[in-house]
Amino acid sequence: MNQPDTPTGGALAPPVSARIRERIERARARFHANDNIAAFIEADELPLLQAEVEDKLVDVLRSLVIDTDSDHNTRETARRVAKMYLNEVFRGRYAPPPEVTEFPNVERLNELMIVGPITIRSACSHHLCPIIGKVWIGVMPNEHSNLIGLSKYVRLADWIMSRPQIQEEAVTRLADLLQERMQPDGLAIVMEADHFCMQWRGVKDTDSKMVNSVMRGVFLTDASLRREFLALLQRSHG
Numbered sequence: 001m002n003q004p005d006t007p008t009g010g011a012l013a014p015p016v017s018a019r020i021r022e023r024i025e026r027a028r029a030r031f032h033a034n035d036n037i038a039a040f041i042e043a044d045e046l047p048l049l050q051a052e053v054e055d056k057l058v059d060v061l062r063s064l065v066i067d068t069d070s071d072h073n074t075r076e077t078a079r080r081v082a083k084m085y086l087n088e089v090f091r092g093r094y095a096p097p098p099e100v101t102e103f104p105n106v107e108r109l110n111e112l113m114i115v116g117p118i119t120i121r122s123a124c125s126h127h128l129c130p131i132i133g134k135v136w137i138g139v140m141p142n143e144h145s146n147l148i149g150l151s152k153y154v155r156l157a158d159w160i161m162s163r164p165q166i167q168e169e170a171v172t173r174l175a176d177l178l179q180e181r182m183q184p185d186g187l188a189i190v191m192e193a194d195h196f197c198m199q200w201r202g203v204k205d206t207d208s209k210m211v212n213s214v215m216r217g218v219f220l221t222d223a224s225l226r227r228e229f230l231a232l233l234q235r236s237h238g
Contacts, residue, residue: 016048034165034173035123037095038143046086046094054082089123092162098155102146102181110185114141114155114223114232124197125164133193133209135171137227140186140218148181156181166191167210175214186218188229 008101012045014022024031041049057078061068068074086094111231116136124131136155148156162173171191177188190213199206219226 009202015052016045017052020045020049029225033093034163034169035092036097036163038094041094047175049094050082050086053079053085057081088162090163091101095159098152098159098179100148100152100156100181107166110140110142112228113141114229115139115150116233118154118157120157120161120193122161122167123164124195125166125175127201128164129196129199129200131167131170131193131195133152133191135174136190136233137174138180138186138188138219139182139184139234140225142185145197146182155164167191167195167225168212170189171212171214175216179216184217186222186225187214187216188219188221188226189214190230190233 020040021031022035024037027040029037029040055078058068061074061078066074066075111112115138117134118137120131120133120135122131123129125139136142137153137157139145144168156177157174160177161170163170165173171189175187175189178184178189188212192209192211194209198204198208215226
């Protein structure tokens, strides 16, 4: 296992997770499972946090009575899982938002744009089981809107989704981010996903999916626009 940090004087320092938590609490900020806390993590602390998580996971495996010493399949499991959590599946908590170039709407585009399906991967914050599905995004820009490239929708969606959360909150978070970035007249998001907390455990229903949506601006007030978006989405889905 990794050794704890020791300052120059030799006394044991608090674990890096405690130092990060202290900064967050001092700032009176929230650090729920689906919150991004990158602003409170110093540049050299993420590897230390990964090492701390690895140590804790070794204890979890031991409590599960798994012999990680002689079982070659699980000898490196704690390291692999810690790396996966911080750098991949929960990366949206620990990494700053991706850089996204925004362009002015020079041509004053004001027609419906639909992006999708975008494949997304998240995790249920109740059981840390995978949520895997697709997202469709509808945008009604105005002359003052900022436009972003197609691949940037994917990057922003991945950053929001790579956190433990529930689907209803994930869609709202993505809508908030895109609304802030683009300032469109209307924004619509539909997400359809499989939940492995139902398929892998519990009732073990492999057919059920969850579909939910967020409508903002003219998508709420203009029923014909909403129908157009849903009809085009259905066509791309089918």
